[in-house]
Amino acid sequence: MATNTAAATSASVRPRAAMGPWREALGRLLRNRLAVIGLILVILAFVTAILGPILAPFPYEAQDLKGVLANGGRPVPPGVGGHLLGTDVLGRDLFSRLLDGAQISMTVAIVVQVVVLLIGVPIGALAGWFGGRWDTYLMRLTDVIYAFPDLLFIILLSVAFRQTFFGQALNGLFLVFFAIGLTSWVTVARLVRGQILSLRETEFVEAARAIGVPDRRIILRHLIPNGLGPIIVAVTLGIPGAILSEATLAYIGVGVQPPRASWGSLVAEGQKYIRGDSHLVIFPAVAIALALISFTFLGDGLRDALDPKLKGKQ
Amino acid sequence: MVAETGATGEAPSVIDLPPGSPTATRALAGTERTRPDGSPAPLLEVRNLSTHFFTRDGVVQAVDDVSFELGYGETLGLVGESGCGKSVTALSITRLVPDPPGKIVGGQITFDGIDVLGLSNGGMRQLRGKEIGFIFQDPLTSLNPTLTIGYQIAESIREHLKLSKKAADDRVVELLGKVGIPRARERLNDYPHQFSGGMRQRVMIAIALSCDPKLLLADEPTTALDVTIQAQILELIKTLSQEFNTAVLLITHDLGIAAGMCDRINVMYAGRIVETGTVDELFERPRMPYTWGLLDSLPRLDDRRGARLRSIEGMPPLLINVPDYCRFAPRCVYAHDVCLEREPALSERAVAGHQARCWATEPKGWIE
Numbered sequence: 001m002a003t004n005t006a007a008a009t010s011a012s013v014r015p016r017a018a019m020g021p022w023r024e025a026l027g028r029l030l031r032n033r034l035a036v037i038g039l040i041l042v043i044l045a046f047v048t049a050i051l052g053p054i055l056a057p058f059p060y061e062a063q064d065l066k067g068v069l070a071n072g073g074r075p076v077p078p079g080v081g082g083h084l085l086g087t088d089v090l091g092r093d094l095f096s097r098l099l100d101g102a103q104i105s106m107t108v109a110i111v112v113q114v115v116v117l118l119i120g121v122p123i124g125a126l127a128g129w130f131g132g133r134w135d136t137y138l139m140r141l142t143d144v145i146y147a148f149p150d151l152l153f154i155i156l157l158s159v160a161f162r163q164t165f166f167g168q169a170l171n172g173l174f175l176v177f178f179a180i181g182l183t184s185w186v187t188v189a190r191l192v193r194g195q196i197l198s199l200r201e202t203e204f205v206e207a208a209r210a211i212g213v214p215d216r217r218i219i220l221r222h223l224i225p226n227g228l229g230p231i232i233v234a235v236t237l238g239i240p241g242a243i244l245s246e247a248t249l250a251y252i253g254v255g256v257q258p259p260r261a262s263w264g265s266l267v268a269e270g271q272k273y274i275r276g277d278s279h280l281v282i283f284p285a286v287a288i289a290l291a292l293i294s295f296t297f298l299g300d301g302l303r304d305a306l307d308p309k310l311k312g313k314q
Numbered sequence: 315m316v317a318e319t320g321a322t323g324e325a326p327s328v329i330d331l332p333p334g335s336p337t338a339t340r341a342l343a344g345t346e347r348t349r350p351d352g353s354p355a356p357l358l359e360v361r362n363l364s365t366h367f368f369t370r371d372g373v374v375q376a377v378d379d380v381s382f383e384l385g386y387g388e389t390l391g392l393v394g395e396s397g398c399g400k401s402v403t404a405l406s407i408t409r410l411v412p413d414p415p416g417k418i419v420g421g422q423i424t425f426d427g428i429d430v431l432g433l434s435n436g437g438m439r440q441l442r443g444k445e446i447g448f449i450f451q452d453p454l455t456s457l458n459p460t461l462t463i464g465y466q467i468a469e470s471i472r473e474h475l476k477l478s479k480k481a482a483d484d485r486v487v488e489l490l491g492k493v494g495i496p497r498a499r500e501r502l503n504d505y506p507h508q509f510s511g512g513m514r515q516r517v518m519i520a521i522a523l524s525c526d527p528k529l530l531l532a533d534e535p536t537t538a539l540d541v542t543i544q545a546q547i548l549e550l551i552k553t554l555s556q557e558f559n560t561a562v563l564l565i566t567h568d569l570g571i572a573a574g575m576c577d578r579i580n581v582m583y584a585g586r587i588v589e590t591g592t593v594d595e596l597f598e599r600p601r602m603p604y605t606w607g608l609l610d611s612l613p614r615l616d617d618r619r620g621a622r623l624r625s626i627e628g629m630p631p632l633l634i635n636v637p638d639y640c641r642f643a644p645r646c647v648y649a650h651d652v653c654l655e656r657e658p659a660l661s662e663r664a665v666a667g668h669q670a671r672c673w674a675t676e677p678k679g680w681i682e
Binding site: 033204208211214 | 357408410438439440442443444448450451452455456457458459460461468469470473474505509518521522524
């Protein structure tokens with residue numbers, strides 16, 4: 001039969017590789033040069049953060065007082081006495097401190113976004129799915145959080161809980177991460193709500209209901225995966241904001257306590273010496289900028305890769 | 315294309331069900347039920363169903379006092395223009411009318427002896443997909459783009475029949491073969507975008523039939539497909555519904571489709587059934603001017619080339635503040651004064667089972 005041979009040939013011609021939407025998105029991401037650069041830098045940042053203590057030439061709190069004295073009591077400049085990026089005024093190796101700071105910044109990047117997802121996704125999903133009264137209450141709550149000044153909220157929270165166990169956890173960092181997360185879930189909640197609102201009207205959701213799939217599974221298996229693209233993008237693009245928030249807080253002295261340092265607090269310490277020993281400001285600032293740019297590149301690339309409207313345009 | 319899978323060729327083994335599953339014992343349960351007068355009860359009995367939508371502009375009476383029956387294994391057509399309440403009727407049967415704004419405000423739906431409107435939400439979920447399959451209009455949007463075909467067919471099977479993943483997959487492969495998708499096992503992990511429109515509708519049919527339902531609701535199953543594919547899909551629905559002994563409620567605006575598929579046809583207009591009868595009766599002796607209009611508006615092979623297609627003048631009424639006289643009267647060329655005063659009842663015509671809602675064709679009417 002003609003149909004039979006047609007089926008046979010088409011099958012032999014076409015190599016069958018299951019190309020899911022996710023894999024296609026990955027392909028698009030990898031074809032985007034800036035996104036790949038961003039991805040590599042992000043991976044590098046995480047690797048540095050994890051291997052920091054091993055890679056660091058000195059412990060972050062070790063003081064090279066001899067070097068400082070030899071320099072007339074001023075910070076050791078870059079490249080002198082085995083200090084790749086120099087030292088601060090107390091003789092602590094800046095490179096080692098940057099590596100340690102990477103750990104803090106990358107932890108911020110992850111923990112804050114986890115908090116954001118844990119709060120934002122359920123609130124957005126409940127509001128979008130149930131609508132009505134749920135929607136009103138939950139969205140007014142997000143409006144309130146949104147309207148409240150973030151920095152003030154974080155500082156208040158940090159001060160209020162500083163003496164509790166909660167405030168002491170992770171050397172005081174946990175509270176900062178938590179506070180930043182607590183103020184930044186709003187965007188994700190609104191995004192998820194919008195996604196669910198539009199997706200719940202789609203026919204495949206109606207079809208799922210028509211075969212008796214329970215609500216919970218419809219939300220988890222049908223709605224969230226379809227709305228995941230924008231959420232991933234929002235989370236990735238939210239990371240620079242979180243790193244910046246932490247740096248801002250560290251700069252004004254909230255959060256990580258000496259002798260540990262985050263990139264933000266390094267800038268804060270270094271600015272006193274910006275005229276004579278500008279390396280103390282420049283290197284941490286470059287680290288922050290690089291991290292922000294790489295996450296932004298990656299986020300932009302993800303948005304292009306995951307946005308179905310742009311499909312096939314590359 | 316289907317030859318190697320044997321979808322239509324050698325009789326495929328009827329899908330194995332775990333012993334003791336409710337569907338396996340269905341034939342017994344079905345025949346046991348009788349009405350008080352001893353006649354066999356129908357599979358689906360809709361009595362005085364009214365579904366209204368409460369909108370800002372007023373109450374839309376999308377379905378108003380609709381009654382019909384559907385026997386085991388029977389195919390019933392629901393025919394009418396857009397917005398006459400066909401789809402809402404089907405959605406009401408599965409209680410999938412979007413609420414708000416929609417609400418079933420009255421009536422009774424009995425499915426296989428079960429009072430559908432009295433069921434709990436959980437009980438309703440047990441019915442959907444398992445006892446009542448649903449085929450939607452647009453296969454392009456009715457499949458989830460992020461899940462594999464295999465998962466989406468297995469979803470219903472796993473939900474209702476509690477099969478293991480392996481057993482469910484085997485059943486999915488068998489179903490895909492039945493609906494004529496070649497090399498089914500290799501296509502399990504494919505995504506909807508890798509299928510053509512006709513293939514996707516085949517997948518939808520596989521999903522609808524996956525738990526061997528007693529009733530299949532097909533809501534304009536071929537409207538989104540081109541004409542050749544349309545014929546294949548209809549043939550498939552017909553073959554499989556006979557093989558599975560599934561009753562079909564076919565919703566369509568195309569009388570041609572209804573004629574080829576159905577045993578009986580209900581013609582709906584403005585939320586009401588205006589004529590009902592067997593296909594032969596309805597096409598031979600339509601007793602309602604609206605049905606004439608529908609039949610007349612079918613394009614014919616002997617039409618003069620370039621001639622305009624015939625249509626029924628006017629528009630169906632808005633279903634807010636519907637008139638209390640015949641709803642079709644304003645568009646009806648045969649209307650008399652009485653048509654604009656009172657609404658006729660759905661009453662028997664010459665042949666038993668043939669009913670029409672029209673003053674003109676009643677025994678004392680002015681049309682013979």
